[in-house]
Amino acid sequence: KQEVTQIPAALSVPEGENLVLNCSFTDSAIYNLQWFRQDPGKGLTSLLLIQSSQREQTSGRLNASLDKSSGRSTLYIAASQPGDSATYLCAVISYGGSQGNLIFGKGTKLSVKP
Amino acid sequence: EAQVTQNPRYLITVTGKKLTVTCSQNMNHEYMSWYRQDPGLGLRQIYYSMNVEVTDKGDVPEGYKVSRKEKRNFPLILESPSPNQTSLYFCASSWGQGVGEQYFGPGTRLTVT
Numbered sequence: 001k002q003e004v005t006q007i008p009a010a011l012s013v014p015e016g017e018n019l020v021l022n023c024s025f026t027d028s029a030i031y032n033l034q035w036f037r038q039d040p041g042k043g044l045t046s047l048l049l050i051q052s053s054q055r056e057q058t059s060g061r062l063n064a065s066l067d068k069s070s071g072r073s074t075l076y077i078a079a080s081q082p083g084d085s086a087t088y089l090c091a092v093i094s095y096g097g098s099q100g101n102l103i104f105g106k107g108t109k110l111s112v113k114p
Numbered sequence: 115e116a117q118v119t120q121n122p123r124y125l126i127t128v129t130g131k132k133l134t135v136t137c138s139q140n141m142n143h144e145y146m147s148w149y150r151q152d153p154g155l156g157l158r159q160i161y162y163s164m165n166v167e168v169t170d171k172g173d174v175p176e177g178y179k180v181s182r183k184e185k186r187n188f189p190l191i192l193e194s195p196s197p198n199q200t201s202l203y204f205c206a207s208s209w210g211q212g213v214g215e216q217y218f219g220p221g222t223r224l225t226v227t
Contacts, residue, residue, distance in 0.1 A: 031213040032213060034215065034216065036218075041221075042220060042221070043204060043218045043219055043220040043221045044204065044206075044218040045218075046215055046216065046217060046218070049214075049215040089157075091157075093212070093213055098159065098162065098170065098171070098172055098173070099145075099162060099164060099170070099211060099212045099213075100145050100147060100162055100208060100211065100212015100213060100216070101147075101159045101162070101172055101173065101212075102149075102157070102159070102206075102216060104156045104157040105156070106154075106156050107156070
């Protein structure tokens with residue numbers, strides 16, 4: 001059974017710092033991995049999708065990497081801003097699970113201090 | 115604007131009173147699904163649909179029903195809600211039979227007393 005873990009559960013950094021969020025998964029047989037952002041009282045916003053054949057994806061100040069064989073992904077945020085404060089979730093879709101079923105980690109709550 | 119919409123956003127109801135949460139997407143996606151989010155348990159899939167008239171159970175389907183009569187709509191039905199169904203519910207849609215990028219609605223916070 002696929003399990004997704006995110007460490008740390010919470011992170012507080014000063015504005016301008018570069019930071020890395022970690023995600024690990026137990027079964028490397030995945031279709032893809034997706035990073036989301038969740039703001040309090042709001043829905044999930046898709047940040048980046050990495051297909052299983054890809055090693056990384058970039059969008060603006062965000063860069064996500066995927067090492068499928070080791071079951072790890074990282075989300076790198078450059079030059080963090082207070083507006084980046086949110087909970088970041090990673091999720092994978094595995095072979096063998098119900099179709100399209102995203103298995104989520106519990107998230108990393110990021111706080112960027114001005 | 116491409117989006118997934120849900121209604122209502124907030125709902126307080128009593129045990130046993132049937133309710134429906136609507137979900138609609140304007141991206142012509144074949145795949146739609148429902149999740150619930152609970153503290154300490156994270157997000158878990160309830161039901162999904164590969165296309166019109168094709169639905170199947172996710173990880174936590176007990177107490178829920180769905181239907182997919184039109185491609186754009188995927189309502190979640192609670193025929194006899196119970197307090198353990200108090201949760202934050204999300205609808206999602208995707209192209210590519212669910213293995214493409216998934217887009218989520220804003221969420222519906224349901225309280226069952």
